Amino acid sequence: MIDLLSDTVTRPTLAMREAMATAEVGDDCFGEDPTVRRLEERVAELLGKERALFFPSGIMANQCGVMAQTRSGDEVLLEARAHLLHYEEGSLAVHGGLLVRTVPAAHGLLDGDELRAALRPPSPFHPPTTLLALENSHLDSGGRVMTPERTAELAGLARGSGLAVHLDGARLWNAAAALEVPPARLAESVDTVMTCLSKGLGAPVGSMLAGPAPVLERAWRIRRRLGGQMRQAGMLAAAGLHALEHHLPRLPEDHRRARMLGERLAGLPGVSVVPPETNILMLDVAETGRRVPELLAQLRERGVRMGPFGGSRIRAVLHHQVTDGDLEVAVSAFARILGREGLTSSAY
Numbered sequence: 001m002i003d004l005l006s007d008t009v010t011r012p013t014l015a016m017r018e019a020m021a022t023a024e025v026g027d028d029c030f031g032e033d034p035t036v037r038r039l040e041e042r043v044a045e046l047l048g049k050e051r052a053l054f055f056p057s058g059i060m061a062n063q064c065g066v067m068a069q070t071r072s073g074d075e076v077l078l079e080a081r082a083h084l085l086h087y088e089e090g091s092l093a094v095h096g097g098l099l100v101r102t103v104p105a106a107h108g109l110l111d112g113d114e115l116r117a118a119l120r121p122p123s124p125f126h127p128p129t130t131l132l133a134l135e136n137s138h139l140d141s142g143g144r145v146m147t148p149e150r151t152a153e154l155a156g157l158a159r160g161s162g163l164a165v166h167l168d169g170a171r172l173w174n175a176a177a178a179l180e181v182p183p184a185r186l187a188e189s190v191d192t193v194m195t196c197l198s199k200g201l202g203a204p205v206g207s208m209l210a211g212p213a214p215v216l217e218r219a220w221r222i223r224r225r226l227g228g229q230m231r232q233a234g235m236l237a238a239a240g241l242h243a244l245e246h247h248l249p250r251l252p253e254d255h256r257r258a259r260m261l262g263e264r265l266a267g268l269p270g271v272s273v274v275p276p277e278t279n280i281l282m283l284d285v286a287e288t289g290r291r292v293p294e295l296l297a298q299l300r301e302r303g304v305r306m307g308p309f310g311g312s313r314i315r316a317v318l319h320h321q322v323t324d325g326d327l328e329v330a331v332s333a334f335a336r337i338l339g340r341e342g343l344t345s346s347a348y
């Protein structure tokens with residue numbers, strides 16, 4: 001199966017498994033796992049933050065980052081299509097007691113005017129707005145990236161109104177690679193940043209929350225309250241360290257393949273493609289006159305898996321276990337299903 005469902009479908013490589021098997025470990029609850037410590041220090045350094053903490057998942061790290069900077073009854077601002085709102089089981093409301101107010105953005109990336117319009121002066125009649133959460137790259141828009149300048153502008157506006165800023169950077173590594181900037185540049189103007197090791201980097205488990213030490217101290221307690229405390233987690237942290245060393249530098253390859261796949265599929269009748277900025281390719285197949293479940297089932301019969309993404313959208317995500325040859329197979333499967341055998345290229 002050529003699996004383009006997500007960049008989370010990767011299997012640990014042999015070298016990664018060896019690093020995991022030989023990791024030095026201890027009880028992380030007592031701060032005694034040297035491999036977890038090394039990973040946390042490495043990520044804090046890469047993200048330019050005082051401290052980082054290892055988490056089992058991005059959802060838990062996002063929650064802890066937001067909850068460490070808010071109180072029950074506060075309001076947080078999120079872009080209207082944010083992962084934190086739509087794909088995290090209502091955790092901000094359920095665990096954080098938080099109200100979410102959404103700010104619509106034209107293409108998933110907020111701009112200064114959109115945020116300015118949403119910020120309101122403190123009032124005894126409104127819940128206190130205490131945090132803005134951003135997302136980079138932005139999943140729902142097809143992995144679009146936010147520049148350091150725009151991030152700084154939004155963070156500056158939020159801070160000016162007394163809000164803390166959390167960045168959901170599940171794929172921050174991809175955004176940094178696409179913009180050709182160090183990851184720390186994308187995190188420098190926010191307070192806390194979450195980023196995943198288990199997506200394009202190919203680790204089996206693990207996300208990180210980075211930020212100022214006092215905030216991370218609170219996040220440590222919330223992680224424990226949620227049951228996210230791990231013991232000999234160094235075996236998992238070793239996979240993360242391996243991924244940062246060996247897989248991080250090759251993310252531009254995934255971006256090149258996403259562009260290549262997009263260019264080829266855009267040549268098929270009725271398929272419209274959002275030009276990818278990172279490793280996520282969004283297709284709209286409304287004009288093919290075919291239904292998404294039917295198209296996806298036919299692709300699967302030909303050994304290619306992509307995912308539905310609402311309405312007439314299909315998503316394909318590139319990762320390090322997909323080759324150029326796999327993409328040729330995926331394109332010809334798609335072409336055959338749409339009755340256009342032999343079609344090879346187009347611009348968007």
Ligand SMILES: Cc1ncc(COP(=O)(O)O)c(C=O)c1O
Nearest residue numbers: 057058059060083139168170207
């Ligand atoms: C933008 C974004 N944020 C957060 C998450 C949550 O990460 P996890 O699946 O590790 O909980 C995801 C997962 O796909 C994501 O895409």
